[in-house]
Amino acid sequence: MENLFDKIKVNLKKGMEEGLAVLKEGANVVSVKMNELSDEGQRQYKMFNLTLKIQDQIKELGGMTYAALDGMKSVDEDKKIKAAYNKIKKLEWQLNKLEGSKKIKTASVPKTAAKTKAQSKKTAKPPVKKTAKKAVKKSAAKK
Numbered sequence: 854m855e856n857l858f859d860k861i862k863v864n865l866k867k868g869m870e871e872g873l874a875v876l877k878e879g880a881n882v883v884s885v886k887m888n889e890l891s892d893e894g895q896r897q898y899k900m901f902n903l904t905l906k907i908q909d910q911i912k913e914l915g916g917m918t919y920a921a922l923d924g925m926k927s928v929d930e931d932k933k934i935k936a937a938y939n940k941i942k943k944l945e946w947q948l949n950k951l952e953g954s955k956k957i958k959t960a961s962v963p964k965t966a967a968k969t970k971a972q973s974k975k976t977a978k979p980p981v982k983k984t985a986k987k988a989v990k991k992s993a994a995k996k
Contacts, residue, residue, distance in 0.1 A: 896951060903948040910941045 914937040921931045928934055 896954070900948060900951050903944055903951065907941060907944045907948065910937060910944065913937055914941065 914934065917931070917934050917937060918928055921928050921934060
């Protein structure tokens with residue numbers, strides 16, 4: 854009896870150790886994924902803020918341009934308009950830089966499913982119409 858209990862105890866201890874190892878590994882994977890998602894969220898937040906700043910600058914540029922044209926001034930010579938334009942270009946550059954560093958993985962169709970669909974289209978033949986031959990009954994000649 855002691856031998857059976859010892860085996861159960863050893864197997865139970867081994868199972869618990871393996872379970873804890875798997876749990877730790879899973880926790881590490883979750884931690885890494887959470888960090889990736891957090892970084893992506895921060896990047897998208899920065900992109901959103903830059904977009905809002907660009908929109909505000911464009912509105913301001915429009916107001917300055919209107920005021921310059923209303924005052925019969927040349928838009929090309931107005932330093933404030935050029936400064937606002939340059940600021941917009943700088944913000945757009947920053948936004949493009951952030952957009953270029955995307956780390957989003959796109960979902961793709963597994964190759965086996967795609968191959969199966971492609972092969973079924975190629976090998977599929979249109980249904981052939983079967984024409985039924987009329988059976989002619991030959992009647993035996995009565996004599």
